Amino acid sequence: MTSVPHPPASSADPAGRDSGADATPGAGSALYTRIGRKLKQEIVSGVYAQGAYLPSSGELGKLYGANKNTVLRALRMLRAEGLIDFGRGRGAVVVHSARKVGLAEISEQLRYVVNLADASGISRAAVVAAIHRIPPSQGPRPAGALPAAAARRGGAGRTAFRPHGRGAA
Numbered sequence: 453m454t455s456v457p458h459p460p461a462s463s464a465d466p467a468g469r470d471s472g473a474d475a476t477p478g479a480g481s482a483l484y485t486r487i488g489r490k491l492k493q494e495i496v497s498g499v500y501a502q503g504a505y506l507p508s509s510g511e512l513g514k515l516y517g518a519n520k521n522t523v524l525r526a527l528r529m530l531r532a533e534g535l536i537d538f539g540r541g542r543g544a545v546v547v548h549s550a551r552k553v554g555l556a557e558i559s560e561q562l563r564y565v566v567n568l569a570d571a572s573g574i575s576r577a578a579v580v581a582a583i584h585r586i587p588p589s590q591g592p593r594p595a596g597a598l599p600a601a602a603a604r605r606g607g608a609g610r611t612a613f614r615p616h617g618r619g620a621a
Contacts, residue, residue, distance in 0.1 A: 487516050488526035495535055495546055498561060506536065506544040 491512075494500055507515065509523040516523070527544055530536045538544035569579045 483516075483518055484522045484525040484529065487512070487518060487523060488529040490516075491526065491530060492533070492535060495530075498557060500546045502546050502548065504546050506538075506546070508543065 491500075491506065500506060506512065506527075509520050509527065512518075512523045513520045527536065527538055530544075531538060534548050535546065536544045537547045566576060566579060569576065
Protein backbone atom coordinates (compact mmCIF):
# COMPACT_ATOMS: atom_id res chain seq x y z
CA MET A 453 0.00 0.00 0.00
CA THR A 454 1.22 3.45 -0.73
CA SER A 455 1.23 6.61 1.26
CA VAL A 456 0.21 9.80 -0.45
CA PRO A 457 1.62 13.22 0.43
CA HIS A 458 -0.75 15.87 1.71
CA PRO A 459 -2.96 17.28 -1.03
CA PRO A 460 -2.13 20.75 -2.29
CA ALA A 461 -3.82 23.52 -0.36
CA SER A 462 -6.93 24.83 -2.05
CA SER A 463 -8.40 28.31 -1.83
CA ALA A 464 -11.24 26.99 0.33
CA ASP A 465 -10.64 24.42 3.03
CA PRO A 466 -13.30 22.36 4.78
CA ALA A 467 -13.03 24.42 7.93
CA GLY A 468 -14.43 27.33 5.96
CA ARG A 469 -11.21 29.37 6.06
CA ASP A 470 -10.64 30.61 2.56
CA SER A 471 -8.70 33.34 0.90
CA GLY A 472 -11.70 34.97 -0.72
CA ALA A 473 -15.47 34.76 -0.57
CA ASP A 474 -16.98 31.68 1.08
CA ALA A 475 -17.14 29.28 -1.86
CA THR A 476 -17.33 26.12 0.26
CA PRO A 477 -20.52 24.22 -0.61
CA GLY A 478 -22.69 23.82 2.47
CA ALA A 479 -20.47 26.17 4.49
CA GLY A 480 -23.20 26.32 7.14
CA SER A 481 -23.02 22.55 7.74
CA ALA A 482 -21.09 20.82 10.53
CA LEU A 483 -17.32 20.87 10.31
CA TYR A 484 -17.02 17.06 10.23
CA THR A 485 -19.42 17.01 7.25
CA ARG A 486 -17.34 19.58 5.37
CA ILE A 487 -14.12 17.67 6.12
CA GLY A 488 -15.75 14.43 4.97
CA ARG A 489 -16.95 16.04 1.75
CA LYS A 490 -13.50 17.49 1.07
CA LEU A 491 -11.80 14.13 1.63
CA LYS A 492 -14.41 12.39 -0.51
CA GLN A 493 -13.80 14.91 -3.29
CA GLU A 494 -10.06 14.22 -3.07
CA ILE A 495 -10.64 10.44 -3.22
CA VAL A 496 -13.02 10.78 -6.18
CA SER A 497 -10.65 13.13 -8.03
CA GLY A 498 -7.72 10.76 -7.60
CA VAL A 499 -5.66 12.68 -5.03
CA TYR A 500 -5.94 9.51 -2.93
CA ALA A 501 -6.10 6.40 -5.12
CA GLN A 502 -7.37 2.99 -4.10
CA GLY A 503 -4.86 1.51 -1.64
CA ALA A 504 -3.44 4.90 -0.61
CA TYR A 505 -3.27 5.91 3.05
CA LEU A 506 -4.81 9.17 4.17
CA PRO A 507 -2.77 11.33 6.55
CA SER A 508 -3.30 10.50 10.23
CA SER A 509 -6.30 11.97 12.04
CA GLY A 510 -3.91 14.22 13.96
CA GLU A 511 -2.34 15.51 10.74
CA LEU A 512 -5.76 16.02 9.16
CA GLY A 513 -6.87 17.89 12.30
CA LYS A 514 -3.92 20.26 11.97
CA LEU A 515 -4.50 20.62 8.22
CA TYR A 516 -8.18 21.53 8.67
CA GLY A 517 -7.95 23.27 12.04
CA ALA A 518 -10.19 20.67 13.66
CA ASN A 519 -10.21 18.52 16.76
CA LYS A 520 -9.02 14.93 16.22
CA ASN A 521 -12.47 13.64 17.22
CA THR A 522 -14.10 15.82 14.56
CA VAL A 523 -11.77 14.31 11.96
CA LEU A 524 -12.54 10.79 13.21
CA ARG A 525 -16.25 11.51 12.82
CA ALA A 526 -15.62 12.55 9.19
CA LEU A 527 -13.58 9.36 8.62
CA ARG A 528 -16.39 7.23 10.07
CA MET A 529 -18.75 8.91 7.60
CA LEU A 530 -16.46 7.91 4.71
CA ARG A 531 -16.13 4.38 6.09
CA ALA A 532 -19.93 4.09 6.19
CA GLU A 533 -19.98 5.08 2.49
CA GLY A 534 -17.49 2.29 1.71
CA LEU A 535 -14.72 4.64 0.55
CA ILE A 536 -12.15 3.99 3.29
CA ASP A 537 -11.29 1.50 5.99
CA PHE A 538 -9.54 2.47 9.18
CA GLY A 539 -8.91 1.38 12.71
CA ARG A 540 -6.83 2.33 15.72
CA GLY A 541 -3.16 2.10 14.86
CA ARG A 542 -3.79 1.02 11.24
CA GLY A 543 -4.41 4.35 9.55
CA ALA A 544 -7.11 5.13 7.01
CA VAL A 545 -6.76 3.46 3.61
CA VAL A 546 -8.82 4.12 0.50
CA VAL A 547 -10.64 0.91 -0.40
CA HIS A 548 -12.83 2.16 -3.20
CA SER A 549 -12.27 4.97 -5.64
CA ALA A 550 -15.76 6.31 -6.28
CA ARG A 551 -15.64 7.09 -9.97
CA LYS A 552 -14.11 5.92 -13.20
CA VAL A 553 -11.55 8.18 -14.82
CA GLY A 554 -10.59 8.71 -18.42
CA LEU A 555 -7.26 8.09 -20.07
CA ALA A 556 -6.49 11.82 -20.02
CA GLU A 557 -6.70 11.89 -16.21
CA ILE A 558 -4.59 8.75 -15.91
CA SER A 559 -2.04 10.26 -18.31
CA GLU A 560 -1.87 13.37 -16.13
CA GLN A 561 -1.19 11.23 -13.05
CA LEU A 562 1.44 9.25 -14.95
CA ARG A 563 3.10 12.48 -16.09
CA TYR A 564 3.41 13.45 -12.40
CA VAL A 565 4.92 10.03 -11.56
CA VAL A 566 7.37 10.18 -14.47
CA ASN A 567 8.46 13.72 -13.55
CA LEU A 568 8.96 12.62 -9.94
CA ALA A 569 10.97 9.59 -11.10
CA ASP A 570 13.09 11.75 -13.44
CA ALA A 571 13.84 14.19 -10.61
CA SER A 572 14.72 11.25 -8.34
CA GLY A 573 17.06 9.63 -10.86
CA ILE A 574 14.78 6.64 -11.45
CA SER A 575 14.70 5.44 -15.04
CA ARG A 576 11.45 5.34 -16.98
CA ALA A 577 12.12 1.65 -17.66
CA ALA A 578 12.13 1.06 -13.89
CA VAL A 579 8.80 2.91 -13.59
CA VAL A 580 7.28 0.79 -16.37
CA ALA A 581 8.62 -2.38 -14.71
CA ALA A 582 7.07 -1.27 -11.41
CA ILE A 583 3.73 -0.75 -13.17
CA HIS A 584 3.90 -4.27 -14.61
CA ARG A 585 4.50 -5.68 -11.11
CA ILE A 586 1.31 -4.10 -9.74
CA PRO A 587 -1.37 -6.79 -9.51
CA PRO A 588 -4.56 -6.09 -11.46
CA SER A 589 -7.35 -4.43 -9.54
CA GLN A 590 -10.20 -6.71 -8.60
CA GLY A 591 -12.69 -3.90 -9.08
CA PRO A 592 -14.71 -2.04 -6.52
CA ARG A 593 -15.97 -3.92 -3.49
CA PRO A 594 -19.60 -3.75 -2.55
CA ALA A 595 -20.27 -1.43 0.38
CA GLY A 596 -19.73 -3.26 3.65
CA ALA A 597 -17.41 -5.90 2.19
CA LEU A 598 -14.22 -6.42 4.17
CA PRO A 599 -10.85 -5.38 2.80
CA ALA A 600 -8.42 -8.26 2.28
CA ALA A 601 -6.47 -7.56 5.49
CA ALA A 602 -9.63 -7.54 7.61
CA ALA A 603 -10.90 -10.71 5.95
CA ARG A 604 -7.61 -12.46 6.81
CA ARG A 605 -8.02 -11.35 10.44
CA GLY A 606 -11.52 -12.78 10.43
CA GLY A 607 -13.37 -9.54 11.00
CA ALA A 608 -13.62 -5.85 10.39
CA GLY A 609 -10.83 -5.01 12.81
CA ARG A 610 -13.00 -4.86 15.93
CA THR A 611 -12.19 -7.09 18.85
CA ALA A 612 -14.16 -7.96 21.95
CA PHE A 613 -13.43 -6.00 25.12
CA ARG A 614 -11.03 -7.89 27.31
CA PRO A 615 -10.43 -6.29 30.72
CA HIS A 616 -6.95 -6.23 32.20
CA GLY A 617 -6.25 -6.92 35.84
CA ARG A 618 -9.06 -8.10 38.12
CA GLY A 619 -11.34 -10.69 36.61
CA ALA A 620 -9.31 -11.09 33.42
CA ALA A 621 -9.19 -14.67 32.21
